[in-house]
Amino acid sequence: AQSVTQLDSHVSVSEGTPVLLRCNYSSSYSPSLFWYVQHPNKGLQLLLKYTSAATLVKGINGFEAEFKKSETSFHLTKPSAHMSDAAEYFCVVSGRGTNAGKSTFGDGTTLTVKP
Amino acid sequence: GAGVSQTPSNKVTEKGKYVELRCDPISGHTALYWYRQSLGQGPEFLIYFQGTGAADDSGLPNDRFFAVRPEGSVSTLKIQRTERGDSAVYLCASSHSGTGPYEQYFGPGTRLTVT
Secondary structure, three states, rough: OOEEOOOOOEEEEOOOOOOOOEEHHHHHOOOOEEEEOOOOOEEEEEEEEOOOOOOEEOOOOHHHEEEOOOOEEEEEEEOOOOOHHOOEEEEEEOHHHOOOOOEEEOEEEEEEEEE | OOOOOEEOOOEEEOOOOOOOEEEEEEOOOOOEEEEEEEOOOOEEEEEEEEEEEEEEEOOOOOOOOOEEEEOOOEHHHHHHHHOHOEEEEEEEEOOOOOOOOOEEEEEEOOOEEOO
């Protein structure tokens, strides 16, 4: 069994300030973890993925996430927010091998960036 | 190349009617996924295909929902005796398959409204 909890449904930051979107997961096996972004009226796009090669994962557009097994967390960060970062963000957990097909999404965090 | 496409983009149907939603995956992607996204929630897994066969259909909510992928490419999600609660955006994604984890490429979705 697997589940994802995104701890904040809405996050608001000012342009140029750091972004932190929090995600905790639960999994019966060694998980694969992803962050996807959904801009209004656009499809879901992968930001980054954790594959167990390194605990600190770098993604597109300056985002990164750190896998912390002891805390079962995979928080998404960015040093400096840009107006174009305003979107819905989803944390996703899936299994590996034969369990790789079933992905569980969190309920999403809406990021607002103020000028 | 072309991304994942879904048709129709919008579908309005009356309660009790039958609907079919189509997904054209990226060429060469052997894995295909269907999700349902209700307002304010993350995508909910429905079914996952490896080639022509459904590898995991544990997310289908009941026997009114059925999906096929007869030639291992295009997939159709079929909903019988539609109910108002079926109203949602239905998302399709495709990916490479194997030991993974692989990025899922999402289509724009079909917005289904049951009146």
